[in-house]
Amino acid sequence: xxxxxxxxxxxxxxxxxxxxxxxxxxxxxxxxxxxxxxxxxxxxxxxxxxxxxxxxxxxxxxxxxxxxxxxxxxxxxxxxxxxxxxxxxxxxxxxxxxxxxxxxxxxxxxxxxxxxxxxxxxxxxxxxxxxxxxxxxxxxxxxxxxxxxxxxxxxxxxxxxxxxxxxxxxxxxxxxxxxxxxxxxxxxxxxxxxxxxxxxxxxxxx
Numbered sequence: 001x002x003x004x005x006x007x008x009x010x011x012x013x014x015x016x017x018x019x020x021x022x023x024x025x026x027x028x029x030x031x032x033x034x035x036x037x038x039x040x041x042x043x044x045x046x047x048x049x050x051x052x053x054x055x056x057x058x059x060x061x062x063x064x065x066x067x068x069x070x071x072x073x074x075x076x077x078x079x080x081x082x083x084x085x086x087x088x089x090x091x092x093x094x095x096x097x098x099x100x101x102x103x104x105x106x107x108x109x110x111x112x113x114x115x116x117x118x119x120x121x122x123x124x125x126x127x128x129x130x131x132x133x134x135x136x137x138x139x140x141x142x143x144x145x146x147x148x149x150x151x152x153x154x155x156x157x158x159x160x161x162x163x164x165x166x167x168x169x170x171x172x173x174x175x176x177x178x179x180x181x182x183x184x185x186x187x188x189x190x191x192x193x194x195x196x197x198x199x200x201x202x203x204x205x206x
Contacts (some may be wrong), residue, residue: 035178038186046190048183055171057154058082058090062173063122064144064183066190069130073191077136077144079123079171087116087123088156089169096158103154104167105140107147107175112140116154125152145184147175 034053039045047065060082067076081087086097103125105114117124117134126134136144144150154169175181 034174036180036183038179038183044190045183045186048179048187050173050177052171053174053177055169056090057156057169057171058085058088059171062171064187066187067133067135069133069135071130074128074130074133074135075141075187075191076134077125079125081122087118087154092157095156095168097156098158101154101156103152105150105152107143107150110143112143114140141184141188144175145181145188149173150175 034051036048036050038048047063049061049063051061052059058081059079061080063076063078063080065076065078066073079087087101088097089095101116103114103116105112105125112127114125114127115134117126124134126136127140128135128137150173152171152173153167154171155167157166157168159166175184179186
């Protein structure tokens with residue numbers, strides 16, 4: 001079954017508007033948000049946003065955010081979706097989605113274990129946790145900071161009986177676009193500071 005994290009997480013408020021998501025198979029190479037953009041007008045950024053360089057899913061943006069767990073602060077990778085509804089391939093309204101979608105995560109061709117967890121308004125990709133709070137491990141954050149290309153390969157659609165599950169959606173992120181690894185490092189400092197600024201929550205809207 002899909003793991004729901006509803007009340008545990010609140011929607012991250014992003015104080016600027018992202019570009020519209022292109023159609024299936026399109027690229028975002030010319031979008032100003034196809035590179036990491038840090039939280040503005042603060043000394044210690046608590047999040048960074050990037051759009052996929054290309055995707056055939058309804059993923060609008062990825063947010064690397066500093067979050068407070070029960071015992072410690074850590075970082076999450078959140079997928080914010082366009083148009084509402086579930087994470088799904090673009091242009092395939094008849095697709096029957098799986099109850100237990102999964103993701104394969106590769107950075108520069110090296111695979112990393114990860115899970116999908118679902119809240120009301122976004123999806124979390126995580127490989128670690130602090131209690132009930134899904135977070136990214138230090139090892140995966142190191143790979144995000146140093147890597148050049150991240151590919152997320154999703155298994156979302158139910159396969160026909162007797163067929164093996166297929167990759168039915170991908171998202172490619174240029175990790176070194178814009179501020180690159182320095183943006184990831186800046187948000188990591190938020191989690192490591194004694195009293196860092198944690199990512200703003202619901203109430204201000206996107």
